[in-house]
Amino acid sequence: MYEQLFLLRNYEDRIYYMFLEGIMPGTIHQSQGQEACAVGVLFDVRKEDYMTSTHRPAGHCLAKGVSLESMMCEMFAKANGCCKGKGGAMHTGDISVGAIPAVAITAGGMPVAIGAGLSCKMRKTDNVVICFFGDGASNEGAFHESMNAAAIWNLPVVFVCENNLYGASTHINQVIKIKDLAERAAAYGMPGYVADGNDVLAVNKAANEAIDRARKGKGPTLLELKTYRRCGHSRNDACGYRDKQEEKEWFEKDPVARCKNYILQQQLAAPVELEAIEKKVLQQIDDAVAFAKASPSPEPQDALLHVYA
Amino acid sequence: MATLSIAEALREAIREEMRRDERVFCLGEDIDIEGGFGGAFTVTLGLSKEFGHERILDxxxxxxxxxxxxxxxxxxxxxxxxxxxxxxxLFCMMDQLANNAAKMTYMSGGTVKVPMVMRAPVGATTRGAQHAQSLEGFFTHIPGLKIICPSTAYDAKGLLKTAIRDNNPVVVFEHKLLYGSKGNRAEKAALSPVGEVPDEEYLIPFGEGVIRREGKDITIVANLLMVYRAMEAADILEKEGISVEVIDPRTLVPFDYELVIHSIRKTSRLMIVEEDTKRNGWGAEVAAQIAEDALYYLDAPIVRVAGYDVPVPFAPVMENYVVPSASRIAEAARKLMKS
Incomplete structure (x- = not known):
């Protein structure tokens, strides 16, 4: 788990630095600070389980098993990217590992998760669907329609709301009257739970209960994970709208550092072992960057391919 | 051979494909509630008896x-x-259709397929502006979707079966006045064409239009209800010595330009008739494409007869005024013959 957390953090950091260098096209919506949500939820899912993601998909995709190289190539807009250079940061995915290409319209992936859930159920599999979305999505009509449908049809969908307190620059208190988004589950007749989204073990435990429930045909769950972005909403966002004290408090709850401290305190691994893991991951990222830089760009006229299957 | 209405032909297409492939299922509002309508126009009526409510999902x-x-x-x-x-x-679901259905294959670099069918009734039927629009033009503008519009029972069955087997999202536009829906879902002023449908299986490929009536003076390209209005106009014009060829493209994306060009080489005159509003409609695209590729075959400017650029009004006298009628088509044809 720590290895994955460390990978997600350093993948995103590396992307950020390369962005600042100006060697990467497009835009980025990063997830530093929210790694425990992706890793904790997806740590025990199967490859055959599906996942829908958002405009902030990198962590979800890495944790679901999309290859680091193919993601890095996509970021560099290369022909061998996971979307062949046609998706970019906001549409990362790889259906062969169950990562449905990310939907970058707020809540737009939620009805898709309903379809994937119906499909799992109709094909009589016991696979489940993990549906990631943010606090902002919970005010969309698509959220309501999807939650209701999953409940009435008893679908194997786990709705995972990463509540990072801000929809772009708008604080959640300005747009939601209730304390916990998990309360909304009651309106649809499904269970809703809150978990500390910066504690990977807490997330994993809560998610596994929901996943187990879904797998056994007992229906959907809404899981609200309280978390916080270390980064801006997108590139060039210095977060001038956030309270500095609030930032300080949350940064002290950093999920990667917390997991590391826990391991060391509990003596689950020696510092030297963690260092070896970190070194390995950093090397993997270096290799992926080198691989992506050396990979071919698509031909301009490749833009005309893949409009239809 | 069986004689079927379009609603029945669509139902048979769904039934055959659901029998053939267990991955096929229907979902929608009121599509087969016991004692209900079977969809707004009876197309899915009774299918749950054979397939159950898991595959006919209300x-x-x-x-x-x-x-x-x-x-x-x-x-x-x-x-x-x-x-x-x-x-x-469809406007309520536009994000899912335009941003997801149409783009998933592309955004994934071709690694994802979206083999779905979206059926939608169109056409003005004295229900006012929000249950009346012809939306084919809107959807032809979105790369990634295929757009079909069957106007006969034979085409309805053959094209829908092809749509179900296609690996891409296909939007099927069906005209309310052509369904031939029965009972309390019957439409006033419906044409309800019934047609011969073979008992044996057949598919109709996309991108192949048909000539509904042969003629030598004017080519009229029309879809859905407008095919019948154009045919009516052609009857009127024939008595006046004007011979009209009527082409039904059957599918708008892909579109059978070859058939139209072949026809205007003979007639030298082209009219496009659509029920949708005129501005930026699919007719405008056909006119532009023909002007780009085959202008030299034409002896006169291309004419479009379409709905006026207003929402569809309720009052029948106004609705009939807005939707192209046989007499309006005939009048435009006379004028075209003189130009």
């Missing part, structure tokens, strides 16, 4: 979810046939 009134669920199911191994009661409600 949904809440949640258009975003219906379209999105179709996309998600299609990407993960199913073949959904989604149903919307009135085409106008």
């Amino acid at each position: 949904t809440p009134i949640s258009e975003i979810m219906i379209a999105g669920a179709a996309v998600g199911a299609a990407m993960t191994g199913m073949i959904p046939i989604a149903d919307v009661q009135y085409g106008d409600f």
